Amino acid sequence: MxxxxxxxxxxxxxxxxxxxxxxxxxxxxxxxxxxxxxxxxxxxxxxxxxxxxxxxxxxxxxxxxxxxxxxxxxxxxxxxxxxxxxxxxxxxxLPLGPAPLRVEIIGRQYWWEVRYPDLGAGAVTANQLHLPVGREIELLLTSADVIHSVWIPNLHGKMDMIPGRVNRQRLRVDRTGVLRGQCAEFCGLQHSIMAFWVVAQEPAEFDAWVARQQAPVPPPADEEQARGMQVFGEAGCGACHTVRGTEFQGRLAPDLSRVGSRLSLAAGALDNHRGTMAGWIAGAQDIKPGNAMPAYGRSLEGTDLLAVAAWLEALR
Structure with a gap:
């Protein structure tokens, strides 16, 4: 065994x-x-x-x-x-059909940006790839900084992601479930913690997921979440992160519009819940040294950290 x-x-x-x-x-x-x-x-x-x-x-x-x-x-x-x-x-x-669903994956130090250009504006996520079962997918692979390599062992072989070049990989997933992908090319200090999840869904479920991604996020549901959203803006997080339906439209870091629904944080480094969210915001450099996320443990009070985590957790 x-x-x-x-x-x-x-x-x-x-x-x-x-x-x-x-x-x-x-x-x-x-x-x-x-x-x-x-x-x-x-x-x-x-x-x-x-x-x-x-x-x-x-x-x-x-x-x-x-x-x-x-x-x-x-x-x-x-x-x-x-x-x-x-x-x-x-x-x-060889292609399996004439019209695959295109998915752009951009490798960054040390996370993955995922876009669905065929599905319109707003179909953007990070560190999580959603795919419909039974439909051919064409991955458009590139890098924003150094050479990365995407590898989803259960679906296909490795493919390099090279700055200034788009490599293409066609695949199809035939059953629902959750798979894990990995960067397979040494890309820097945190290469080993640069993973992502692949969520294979029935077509109707995938369409519902896309609709949620494209919709503006709901307003804060209580005072704590409202405070979290306020602190998020005051700390300058919106200069790097996007949260659709708000004033925060940064493009340097992962899109957080539906971050509460993702399976992990920091490209597979942490499970995703309120406690790990607050811990990541407070000590990103302790958890994943060398990444571009600053640590806010000294500049934010504990209640404010928890408030920001509560607001982000509610973005589902």
Whole structure:
């Protein structure tokens, strides 16, 4: 059971959730099986050469056997595996349909900006990718600073994100659930804490999510939330963050319009609830040193930190 623990779960290429990942998993199995067969045969011939009776060793050492087993067999076998691998690689780039849903993902130090240009203004989130089940998706991948690499093991292989260039990756998710993606290219101090969640939804549920994203956020529901919104503005948070339907329209940091509904904070560094929200605002540099978020633990009172966290938690 321990040996099979990595064969399923929210971040493994051996548990494919889509056709592209299934092709990659099949390629993996074929190459492992092929390599194993070659290794076993080689070790078998080595054992025979060392331990077998003299006549057998003479046959193994004959020119015909050396040419057949040492040249013809590996050339034919490896060539077949190469042709098969190239065929799978080409299949991964072929479109499944004429009109995929485009999703822009921009890698930043150290978080992910996600936009849905086909769905109109307001369809923006951060560190969480929502996808409709059964529909082909085209990821438009780029970077705003250094080279990153996006990897959702259950859906596809790795793809680099290069400043000034847009790389494209097509995929499809075939079942609902939650998966984990990761930056797979060292991009700085907090590279290891640069993850995101992939939420695969039925089309109707996905459409409802998009509608919520596009709608202005509701007004504060009580005095504490109103105070939190006020402190958010007074502390200058709106210069970096956007909260749709308010005066806060910053573009330097994650869009917080529906941050309360996200599964994590700080690109997978923390679970998302009021306590971790307040802790992140107070000590972002202690939790994730080197990120662009300043720490407000010394400039804000504890009640104000909790008020801001209460307001942001209510943005769902």
């Amino acid at each position: 321990v040996a099979l623990a990595g064969c399923s779960g929210a971040q493994t290429p051996l548990d494919p959730w889509g056709i592209q990942a299934a092709r990659i998993a099949e390629l993996t199995h074929v190459l492992f099986i092929g390599g194993t067969v070659i290794f076993v045969l080689t070790m078998g011939f080595l054992a025979a050469a060392l331990l077998a009776p003299g006549r057998v060793r003479e046959r193994i050492g004959s020119r015909r056997f050396v040419v057949g087993g040492g040249i013809v067999f590996p050339v034919v076998t490896l060539a077949a595996l190469l042709v098969y691998s190239l065929g799978v690689s080409r299949a991964l780039t």
